[in-house]
Amino acid sequence: MGNPILFIILAVIAVAAALMMITSRNAVHAALFLIVNFMTVAVFYLLLKAPFVAMVQVTVYAGAIMVLFLFVIMLLGAEKLQGVNYRTLFGRVVIGLLGLALIVTFALALLGVFGPAGVEAATIPPLDADPAALGIRLFEAYVLPFQITAVLLLVAAIGVVVLRPRNKGEKAE
Amino acid sequence: MEVTIEWYIALSTILFTLGALGVLLRRNAIVIFMSIELMLNSANLLLVAFARQFGDLDGQVMVFFVMTVAAAEVAVGLALIVAIFRSRRSINIDEVNTLKG
Numbered sequence: 001m002g003n004p005i006l007f008i009i010l011a012v013i014a015v016a017a018a019l020m021m022i023t024s025r026n027a028v029h030a031a032l033f034l035i036v037n038f039m040t041v042a043v044f045y046l047l048l049k050a051p052f053v054a055m056v057q058v059t060v061y062a063g064a065i066m067v068l069f070l071f072v073i074m075l076l077g078a079e080k081l082q083g084v085n086y087r088t089l090f091g092r093v094v095i096g097l098l099g100l101a102l103i104v105t106f107a108l109a110l111l112g113v114f115g116p117a118g119v120e121a122a123t124i125p126p127l128d129a130d131p132a133a134l135g136i137r138l139f140e141a142y143v144l145p146f147q148i149t150a151v152l153l154l155v156a157a158i159g160v161v162v163l164r165p166r167n168k169g170e171k172a173e
Numbered sequence: 174m175e176v177t178i179e180w181y182i183a184l185s186t187i188l189f190t191l192g193a194l195g196v197l198l199r200r201n202a203i204v205i206f207m208s209i210e211l212m213l214n215s216a217n218l219l220l221v222a223f224a225r226q227f228g229d230l231d232g233q234v235m236v237f238f239v240m241t242v243a244a245a246e247v248a249v250g251l252a253l254i255v256a257i258f259r260s261r262r263s264i265n266i267d268e269v270n271t272l273k274g
Binding site for chain 1: 174175176177178179180181182183184186187188190191192193194195197198199201203204206207208210211214217218221222224225226230231233234236237238240241242243244245246247248249251252253254255256258259264
């Protein structure tokens, strides 16, 4: 499932970008760090032999969604943020609980609760993950969920139209 | 040393925890949305890793549905943020508490 050295380098970049994202005082910088994180995750998809998912990750997530974020940030002129204040009681409790959850999950993973530890992916028949196989799976086994996502996107589009800002004289129907 | 599924579980958990921290500690609605994207993304990474582990394409198909829902959520959420900003001149979620019981 990838070269260990490559994995460690990419993991360090991904975690560092995520950390910078949640601590950045500038919203534009936060969005750009999130794009770095998405790109490293796309490389992980390539390592996991999912090239089509990797390309969709780059075009949809790093492309479309983050452009929308940057557009809204600049439209509102809301770049300046207040920093994180984690020295409150709430901040300490949140950090403590999430850290505990992280340690427990690590312990469970290392103890092999999620399956026998160290199972090598090579022992499993290789994944036929070219886009054609993925498309056949999507349009045969998952055709109904696929249709439902079309309705979901339509509802989202209608919702955005309903939420549009109105001018003063215009009546809210 | 081989990269096993545990490495991916560890990485995905760290990213998810950072996203949860961002949602709970930041006060800016846009950064909270970006943290939610981070959490969805870490779940996607684990889905693809397990799809590879078990040689099954279902995990990758699931990632597409997660991405669709994320895109719809971002579109509606950012429209809401713009509407709130126009009426209140601020997107600090501590100031948007009128619905509080």
